[in-house]
Amino acid sequence: MSGHSKWHNIQAKKGKADAQRGKVFTKIGKEIAVAAKDGSNPDTNAKLRDVVAKAKANNMPLDTITRAIKKGAGELEGVNYEEIVYEGYGPAGVAVIVDVLTDNKNRSASNVRYIFDRNGGNLGANGCVSFMFQRKGQIIIEKKDGLDEDEVMMAALDAGAEDFNPEEEAFEITTAMEDFSVVREALETAGYEFASAELTMIPDTYTELNLEDAEKVQSLIDKLEDDDDVQDVYSNAQFPDEFEG
Incomplete structure (x- = not known):
């Protein structure tokens, strides 16, 4: 995929994320609370262990992580969230998947539909675009002085990674969904720090965009991500190399 790699997306959102750090933590905290319903011990709850790793990669404070776990486990008063997936098409026919955690399904459905309608998209039925994506683990390691590409690649592949892709400023590691935890933990044990480590939806094919459509698609994605x-948000958009985001 040319244009916007995962690393590019991380960099493009960094300033925004720094400005909205509390919002980022709130969203991850909801994920932790949902995962903790199946057990509050990360050692025996792989899903929780993975989300906690994601929280740490986003520099989420330990006490905030602990509080979210206790809420999910029922040790502290919390909110009961429902997981919902919406699918649809954005400008230029781009496929879009939206993962939601909500305590009010009607509100979420209304908001997501409104955002699609007002930004050149169409909300579709379940399954209308998800067949175009595969659930994968994705780990991003920023290139830093002292990191040897061959060593990182061998560590990832030896741990069970499916693919290793050296970007200009980062290493992008892809795993099968069921192997994500093992690969992430092996690299973590080896001392590697992650810019990102999470399960994601990777498209089988991409929709190439011109600059005008890229602006419209990015606007749709931004507005969806801004919703509490x-x-x-996942898409199969292939942005032009010159697009700044």
């Missing part, structure tokens, strides 16, 4: 109930 939206956790993640």
Whole structure:
């Protein structure tokens, strides 16, 4: 994929994320609370362990992580969130998947539909675009002085990674969904720090965009991500190399 790699997306959002750090923590905290319903011990709850790793990669304070776990486990008063996935099409026919965690399904459905309608998209039925994506683990390691590409690649592949892609400023590691935890933990044990480590939806094919359509698609994605109930937005958009985001 040319244009916007995962690393590019991380960099493009960094300033925004720094300005909205509390919002980022709130969204991850909801993920932790949902995962902790199946057990509050990360050692025996792989899903919780992975989300906690994501929280740490985003520099989420330990006490905030602990509080979210206790809320999910029922040790502290919390909110009961429902997981919902919306699918649809954005400008230029781009496929879009929206992951939501909400305590009010009607509100979320209304908001997501409104954002699609007002930004050149169409909300579709479940399954209308998800068949175009695969659930994968994705780990991003920023290139820093002292990191040897061959060593990182061998560590990732030896741990069970499916693919290793050296970007200009980062290493992008892809795993099968069921192997994500093992690979992440092996690299973490080896001392590697992650810019990102999470399960994601990777498209089988991409829709190439011109600059005008890229602006429209990015606007749709930004507005969806700004919604408090939206956790993640995935698309098969291939942005032009010159697009700044």
